[in-house]
Amino acid sequence: MPSPGEGRGVDSPDPSVPPVQAGRGGGELMVSVARRNLFHERARLTLSVLGVGFSILLIAVLSATYAGFERTAGIYIDHLGGDVVIMQEGAQELFHSFSVLPANVSAQVQQVNGVASADGVLTRRVEVHGGDGDFVIAVVGFESAGGPWRVAQGTARPGASGIVLDRVAAAREGLGVGDDLHLLGRTFRVVGLSEETNVFTLQYAFVDRAEAEGLLLPPDTVSFVLARVAAGEDPAAVRDRINAEVAGVTAMTLAEFRENSTRVILDAFDPILAVLYATGFLVGIMVVGQILYAATLEKMREYAILRALGASGRRVAGIVVQQALLASVLGFAVGVGLSAALGAVVYEFVPAMPLSFQPVSFLWLLLAAVGMSLIASLAPLRRVLRVDPATVFRR
């Protein structure tokens, strides 16, 4: 039964509501139109969100890989425990420069004003045999500075005939604490597994300096010297003094050494990562763009209806943009979830892959998601802005 007033027909204007003020039109239902159009087609929404999500995942993994490279490339240097690095003259970084110094350089450096201590460190890439076969690692002979700083298992002090092996290399080669490694004619027993000593394709192992002398390098030589500066001394000033007073060396602050060393690694990957970033971004744009375009074409008549009813082009375009933004935010959330899950899986099963998710990078990823959705909405927007409102009369 109709309620009071039901079906009374068309009456004179209702005085209880304010008059229409055309021209300053708001669009609270425009948000609903955008949201409902998007959520109405669940399959399409899912594809769109997954499209953004997987693009975000790809970019996040690349970003985390880059950060992982940067972190792992520098993490050994961060833990060297010195303030100034002294290498053979002309050598600039850890990974590709070859540096051999006479062992007595340590004593010369020690004499420089402002130096508190100076330790020689030996390092060399060597082929080792053990576990499942032969492999190459960078062996470091250290005394007090330059050794492992975090161990997953066992001890950080190798001792006589002991070796601390990188956890990633150990896992890959099927080695563990107590196993033997053969290198340069000597046998070492694995006494510890170190963390954070995997630099992309290169892993570290650590032995006592006494074991390394005459094994990794000719007798009475070291690879580089690590100097600690006295309290209150500026490392840069000490660096300059060493360069001036010690012949045949290049001294750098630890920060310079780190920058040089990480740059040489990252520079090789920058172009590759840039291409992959762009690919991920473009894939996201293509997926969202295609889905958004199809959704827009499907609703073109409704856009024409709105235009005919008096909606401005800007307001109708807003529906498309809102849909794009909704898809991007949902896709971002999915992408972050997938990234977290993948990060956990990679850490467990692919330890050689140095993923390092940085909180700040997620802000950039959100901006990337929004950016790709906005770019993806350009083609649909073009169609919507050109829609002829008169088409609603055509049958």
Added chain:
Amino acid sequence: MQSLVAEQLTKDFGEGQARVRAVAGVDLQVSSGEVVLIMGPSGSGKTTLLFLLGALLRPTSGRVRVDGEDVAAAPSRRLPAIRLRHFGFVFQDFNLLANLTARENVEVVLNLAGVRGVDARRRSGRLLKGLGLGKRADHLPEKLSGGEKQRVAIARALANHPPAILADEPTANLDRENGRQVARLLRDAAHGQGAAVVMVSHDARVVEFADRVLRMEDGRITDAGASPRGMEPARGLPSSPGGERMMKDPVCGMMVDEKSAKHTSSHGGRTFYFCSPGCKRTFDQDPPRYRH
């Protein structure tokens, strides 16, 4: 008071030899509270005229004034606001937004006009209730019948109290009862709200709801100002103001002047008159279906 005025309204499509004149120098005045029905064969320019009146298409020449404002001369960027403020549209296909409820379909034009929140909900609810849709307000269009959809469309057209309502074949997709109801609502909109209603239709059933019936052919209004209430029926059918006998197109139901009809067909000893070649073709394919 004349709410909607067209002066020497002309619309050409194409250029040079390909130019087609869809509307040719139409003069039209529709007063507040008046329902004008425009009838004519397909291709006669009715819908183009409606486009021009409703600021959906720019005329090649001539003027359209609604509430004193020349909408034909307005810059393009102002046209949406003009449509919003001056016109309510009712379409043959209802053209409701599929993912909004009946109430929201009405609210959306109120929102566009700056009426929001409780005010918009109250006004849309009141309109729908007035049109007998109080209990259907929260249904999506797919859950509404054709008649209900068209009533929602009428509520939407009335929501901003426009001075003019333009309806394109509003009863074409409705059965007899719903068609009459919709036509009556449009008439009530004119009489109750003081809107100038221009209705384009093939449907002879709506003639009785019009204050004036105009006939259009080849872009011109050929028969202006006939009051359906003054028409003398001949064999149960109304005659034109000149006294010619009006015959009903058996396919679409439109009234056709017996003398000037261009499309005729004989069947079973009777002559049938059609508004257009399309209706004749449809009839010729299956005459028994339309002989009644």
